[in-house]
Structure formats: C-alpha cells, structure tokens
Amino acid sequence: MFNRIKLRFCDMKTISTLISGADEQARISGEDEPGAEHYLLSALNLSDGSARKVFERAGADPDKFRVAIGKQYNDALNSVGINDDPIKADPELIASTKIFHNSKPSGQAVMKALYALKQEDKDKPLVGAHVVGVVAGMDHGVAARALRAMGLDQKCIANLVKEELKSHH
Amino acid sequence: MADINSLPSPNEPEEALAAVVALRVMAERLEKKAVKKAIEQGWSWSQVAEALGVTKQAAHKRHAASIPKKEVTKNGDR
Numbered sequence: 311m312f313n314r315i316k317l318r319f320c321d322m323k324t325i326s327t328l329i330s331g332a333d334e335q336a337r338i339s340g341e342d343e344p345g346a347e348h349y350l351l352s353a354l355n356l357s358d359g360s361a362r363k364v365f366e367r368a369g370a371d372p373d374k375f376r377v378a379i380g381k382q383y384n385d386a387l388n389s390v391g392i393n394d395d396p397i398k399a400d401p402e403l404i405a406s407t408k409i410f411h412n413s414k415p416s417g418q419a420v421m422k423a424l425y426a427l428k429q430e431d432k433d434k435p436l437v438g439a440h441v442v443g444v445v446a447g448m449d450h451g452v453a454a455r456a457l458r459a460m461g462l463d464q465k466c467i468a469n470l471v472k473e474e475l476k477s478h479h
Numbered sequence: 480m481a482d483i484n485s486l487p488s489p490n491e492p493e494e495a496l497a498a499v500v501a502l503r504v505m506a507e508r509l510e511k512k513a514v515k516k517a518i519e520q521g522w523s524w525s526q527v528a529e530a531l532g533v534t535k536q537a538a539h540k541r542h543a544a545s546i547p548k549k550e551v552t553k554n555g556d557r
Contacts, residue, residue, distance in 0.1 A: 340508055342544075386501035389487050389494055401508055455497055 314432070321428065321436045328352050328441065332417060339379075340401025346416035346445050347379050347453040353441035360478050361438025367470045370460050382455035416451050420444050437478060443471035514542045 331352030332344035339348065353361040354372045365372035387393075413421065423444040428436060446467035448454045457467070487495040510531070517527050528538035 340511060341504075382497065383501045383504060386494075386497040387505065390498045390502065392505075450493070450496070452500065 317433070317435055324356065324358075324436045325424075327356060329421075331355055332413070338401075341414075343412050343414045344417045345414040345452060346420050346448060347375075347451075347456060349413075349417055349420045349441055350445045350453055351376060353438040353445075356438040356441075358435075358437040358478070360474050361442045364439050364442045364467065364470050364474050365462075367474065368462055368466060370462055374460060375456060378456040378459040379452060381459045382452065385459070386455075416448070416453065419448070423447070434475070437475070439471050439474045439478065443468060443475075446471070511542065511545050514538070515546055518542075518546050 328349065329344075329352075332348040335348035335351040336342065336344035341348075344352075350361070354365070354375065362372040365375070420441065424436065424440060427440055427444070445453045446457060446462070446464055449464075454464075457464075487498050489495050514527055514531075517530070518524075524539050525535050527542070528535040531538055533541075
C-alpha cells in the first residue's frame with residue numbers, strides 16, 4: 311500500500327517534469343503549445359535516462375532528435391520548392407513566463423496514452439522510455455517523420471523500449 | 480507563387496500533409512517576427528490586426544506573449 315502511494319507520488323513528479331519540459335521545448339521552438347515531438351525532447355531530459363538509452367540501443371544519438379525535427383521540416387519545404395528558409399531557420403523564442411496549459415492534439419494524445427499505460431501497469435514507475443514508446447507508436451506527424459529521418463524504425467523502437475523497461479525495473 | 484501542379488500531389492497525403500505542416504510553421508514564424516517588428520516600429524495592435532485580417536483582441540491574444548511587456552503596454556491602447 312505504502313509502495314503504491316510512493317510510486318504514485320513519483321509518477322506525479324515525473325509527469326509534472328515531463329509537461330513543464332515539453333512546454334519549455336515548445337517555447338524554444340517558438341511554438342505556443344507542445345506537440346508529441348516536444349514531449350519526446352522533454353523525455354530525453356528526464357533524470358531516469360531511459361529515453362536516451364532507447365536511442366542509444368538503436369545506435370542513434372538522442373541529441374540529434376532536435377536536428378531531425380528541423381530536417382523533416384526542411385525536407386517538406388523542399389518538396390514545395392522552398393530550398394532556403396526565407397525567414398531564417400531560427401525560431402522566435404517565446405519570452406513569456408506563462409505556463410502553458412494546453413498541448414497540441416499530438417501532445418494530448420501522448421498524455422492520454424501514458425495515462426492508459428499507467429492504468430494497465432500500476433506497479434512500475436513512469437519513465438522516459440514509456441514516452442519514447444508512445445511517440446514511436448505514432449504513424450504520422452512531426453515526431454514520426456523526425457524519427458524516420460533519423461532512420462529509426464517503429465517496430466525496432468518498440469522492441470528496444472520493452473528491453474529498456476525490463477532492464478530498468 | 481508556386482504553381483499548384485508543382486506542389487506534392489494530394490494523392491500522396493503523407494508528403495502533402497508534411498508540406499502543409501511545414502508551411503504552417505514557417506508562416507507562424509514569419510507572422511511572429513513581423514508582428515514583433517511592427518510593434519517595435521510603433522504600430523498599434525489595431526493596425527497589426529487590420530494587416531493580419533483578424534480582430535485586435537485576437538492579434539493581442541496570439542502575440543502579446545512573444546513581445547516585451549513595455550512594447551505591449553506602450554502600443555496597447557492605440
């Protein structure tokens with residue numbers, strides 16, 4: 311009983327860090343609300359380190375995920391004949407200190423999936439690898455395209471997440 | 480403006496929708512930068528709203544957070 315309460319407290323702390331981290335990543339990208347890609351960036355910064363380990367197990371550098379997000383935007387712009395970002399690649403950092411309370415639909419989908427995961431497994435703590443698993447399970451969108459731009463395969467990531475979760479607990 | 484026929488085919492939705500998202504992000508960045516410059520140059524929120532084709536309230540709500548507070552207050556009542 312006490313362990314359950316302790317675990318729940320830990321998960322609440324992780325979720326809070328994950329959300330505030332995703333907000334921060336959205337702000338850095340000059341976007342008003344975090345999407346799935348910002349939740350993944352935030353998960354890569356979680357102190358449990360499991361999200362980074364999944365990338366490393368796949369032979370990918372977790373620090374390159376942000377670059378991959380930019381690459382998938384550039385590739386998409388190239389497909390419409392825009393080869394050089396006319397407004398410079400650097401986004402405008404949002405200066406506000408306001409905490410965002412909303413996420414883009416893809417960000418909301420990440421949180422819903424994490425909640426469902428926790429309902430299924432109440433005995434294990436929520437860690438960054440769970441977020442990687444949820445985001446990698448998305449077929450479309452910015453995060454999915456960025457993972458593909460890194461050469462990361464959905465099924466491969468799903469297996470590596472399972473391995474990481476086994477070794478983590 | 481690019482010829483519509485040179486754009487990704489809607490028959491390839493993955494590529495076409497990726498382009499739509501990227502264009503939207505690029506447009507949002509351009510809008511943020513341009514509004515910030517306009518306010519710095521002394522435009523009122525009414526003028527910004529008129530140029531964007533939205534209400535003054537919508538323009539302010541959307542962009543005030545990205546603009547230094549002194550500029551927001553200075554131009555807010557114009």
